[in-house]
Amino acid sequence: MKHFFLLFYISFSVSVFANDYNIMDYGAKANGKTLDTKAVQKTIDLCSKQGGGKVVIPAGKTVLIGTIYLKDNVTLYLENGSILLGSPDYKDYATNTHKNTYKNEPHMDRCLIFAKEANSFSIEGNGTINGNGFPKNFTKAKGGRPMVLRFLNCNNIKIKNVTLINSASWTSAWLYCNEIVVDGIKIISRVNQNGDGLDFDGCTNVRVSNSSFNTSDDSICLQTSRPDKPCKNIVINNCVFTSKWAAMRIGLASRGDFESVTVSNSTFHDIQDSGLKIQMNEGGEMKNMIFSNIVMKNVPRPIFMTFCQQRAGVDSPLKMLPMKAMHSFSFNNIVIDNRELDKNSVIFLTGMPKNYITDIQLNNIQMTVSGGGNTTDANKKNIKEYTLETLGNWWPEFRLVGTLPASGIYARHVNGLFINNFYLNTVLDDKRPPIVLNDVLNFYGNSIFLNRKKLTVNNH
Secondary structure: OHHHHHHHHHHHHHHHHOOEEEHHHHOOOOEEEEEOHHHHHHHHHHHHHOOOEEEEEOOOOEEEEOOEEOOOOEEEEEOOOOEEEEOOOHHHOOOOOOOOOEOOOHHHOOEEEEEEOOEEEEEEEOOEEEOOOOOOOOOOOOOOOOEEEEEEOOEEEEEEOOEEEOOOOOOEEEEOOEEEEEEOOEEEEOOOOOOOOEEEEOOEEEEEEOOEEEEOOOOEEEEEOOOOOOEEEEEEEOOEEEEOOEEEEEEEEEOOOEEEEEEEEEEEEEEOOEEEEEEEOOOOEEEEEEEEEEEEEOOOOOEEEEEOOOOOEOOOOOOOOOOOEEEEEEEEEEEEEEOOOOOOOOEEEEOEOOEOEEEEEEEEEEEEEOOOOOHHHHOOOOOOOOOHHHHOOOOOOHHHOOOOOOOOEEEEEEEEEEEEEEEEEEOOOOOOOOEEEEEEEEEEEEEEEEOOEEEOOOOO
């Protein structure tokens, strides 16, 4: 009987763990010095070939790799305390990993972990992927700055609980993928330039939750580099953002459409450029987005929306595409504390003459700013439009316009603006009105307060 139970236990154990593939069983040294790319790839290939399972990076081990390729039905599992470390040698990064889709940036074409047309794979566990992207290893002059992750035309992807740090450029690029879950991850990307967090290009059915971002560029990007690949059905909630640039950028690369996006229950803090940066300029249509239950502290341009023309993608036609449409946005229940910043901490919404952003709602917005705008600021006229002459060859950034004649909201070329329950407090006296409207059609304002006193807003 004892022998029977022993055999049963052994059989049960084998059946439970038969689909776990420890990389050290397939030749990995896991000492942080020996390049283990071939051993890790051999393990992934075998796991996928045999129907799938876990490729295990063992606890307490540092595994040095160049480019690896994820495959169908593989879970790359990083046990607690494990580190998957990118090689410091640019030559260890393969050249067949597609490309960065933005113009003038081929130095960001390579990546550490790549998947193409793969189905049902994941990266999970409480370990760390370290891109090792310090400038001593990677610069444009040294050949390039590889990304950590790039997934192309993949379906059913999950990334859970892992930490991703020290990318040499973007942490991740998701190109034309469907059914994505990102849950409980942490991204710290501050050691080099363009340290984006999650960049979803032409992706559908995306859910990002319970994650934190500390990035040297936009923490999350939604973009469309192909006109036939929309970005839609995106849900982002329960996240914490800090960034050297924007917390969320939607657009810029915008040849395709954007639709059905929600961002909620999140905090933004200590961001250099913008909180919600929403920019349409390559001919697609953007619509139907809700942003709610958000707290921002030290976030200049808490909401920055532009509608203009500019070429962003490396494959975009040289001729500027006609402006299509940008409409139906709702911003609700937002608390903004910018008292520690300068006077350029304004919600900025701007279309172009005869090309309006349409139907924007701002509901229940409480905003504290430092104030300090003077009479010259208040009387500033002829605010630069985001024409190609103004833009040159770059993006519609705030610095091209400069100080605005409003202390709270400046809206221009908008058709259908509804502001309800807007509370602005200024620490210092500010000669600028709290809200300035320029070529705004169909405006409605209700319960608008400056330093706790109710105001009436005039539409000029």
